[in-house]
Amino acid sequence: MSSRHLSNPASALRLDAHQHFWRYRAQEYPWIDDRHGLLRRDFQPQDLKPLLDAHGLDGCVAVQARQCSDETDALLALADEYPWIVGVVGWVDLRATDLERQLESWSQARKLVGMRHLIQDEPSPSLFMQDPALARGMRLLQARELSYDLLIKDADLPAAAEFCKRHDDHHIILDHLGKPDLSQENPLAWADRISPLAALPHVSCKLSGLITEADWQQWRPVQLLPYFYLALELFGPQRLMFGSDWPVCQLAGSYGDVHHLFESALRELSADEQAAIRGGTALRLYGLQGNCP
Template identity: 40%
Template sequence: MRIDSHQHFWKYDPTKHAWIDDSMSVIQDDFFPSDLRDLLQQNRLDGTVAVQADQTEAETEFLLDLALKYDYVKAVVGWVDLQAENVAERLAHYAKNKKFVGVRHVVQEEPDPEFMLGANFQRGLTQLKDHGLTYDILIFPTQMKAALETIERHPEQPFVIDHIAKPYIKEGKIDEWIDYMRKMAAHENVMCKLSGMVTEADWTGWKYEDFVPYLDVVVEAFGVDRLMYGSDWPVCLLGGSYDKVKSLVDRYFEGYSQADQDKIYGDNAVRFYGIK
């Protein structure tokens, strides 16, 4: 099964989606599974993992409803308030749905670089494994230290790093990011998504070579068994079409064996998220 491990759906609302400012006018629109179907077929992909973009349980319900209606939405990474006192109850509620596979919090928007180390958030994370749920780590490089400590505290929790931790590709900054990526990759319970790279580059002027140093690092650190392709559609449209974004990963791995490519384009996501 070939899987896009990371994309979003939304009915655009300028208040709820205030992060989509006027510089992002190309995504100030509605994006539904019907808009993605042809793109998946053109790229020989069988399904997707829909990931939350709004910090409400209403968002989780919205995505699960789409997953029920569209079979190729294979799994949902939703939002549950991990800091809430009733987090165990809410996780148990959603875990009854077979397509609810994990949780994400938009940590990158939290002003405190040590947000993940908060006592309540850490307590919520401990509840995930009891329900067989994964956690998607969405951070900026300034938050990698806290993410690493979080990973060290939860050795049995399956984690995946979204968007290769959003390095400063446009500026060409890499040294500190490399150090933390290698340290996080040293933990076998951590995987990494090859996603969200073009939005960290020059949206209109990037070239393939801009990404190679970063891809070299994550491939060396995680190996083909712990990497998964993700489009980050429709956010990726800020930097290029679905096909153009996927071509970056295609080009990098074109010399790899079919077995290794199968892992990156689906097998690893199926295993990590427990996709049926």
């Protein structure tokens, strides 16, 4: 990191709290289908770093994109190599009978800050969140003070709220504003559905992934900014964080497009509120303070 970054107090660090790395192999990324041709190549730290630098960001949190424990190890290896990857949200089968052993194997990995599962891709996400084996796994995960990134779509927000109520011993972080159904073009209806989640103090939200929920060719900031403003009202700056969702965001726009949209939503906030969303919330909720050079 530059001397400017090193001299920043932790509270002033700017982080991208949601992005991905991969070496593309089709069989390992079944969610990358024919619509996602731009993503069918490798995306590595050397591809992201110039984008972070260009937009004044000090580091990032790498989030899993494969459903295998090798993904966790691969991301941790990258985080060891690149100090500016300050945290990893990995993957483990939370329903596994040997989950405790698996979690213990990562107990010394200080950059492992949480886990995620692609719940949105389950045949029935709502039923998946009611699985007793998953509940057991969540208890073990939260007992170790590891966060859980919750990836669901708009239709499953009610089930997600019940899931989060049952698991309130540590932070749960909702990805991509719960993926609102932008075809409805009714931000207030979405706000009503997400309000039960926002009412839970242990649940926070990422301002991320919105441009790929819109029409990839025709989205405009005026369509998406109301969701940011409503999220600010519902969650508050201390429970919101910026994420680019790079490289997935490239399906609908550039890194700069995502960052500009995010910054546009912050203009009327105080300096402290802006600092929280730009990095402070992620530092606190993911427990990243000791990971930043």
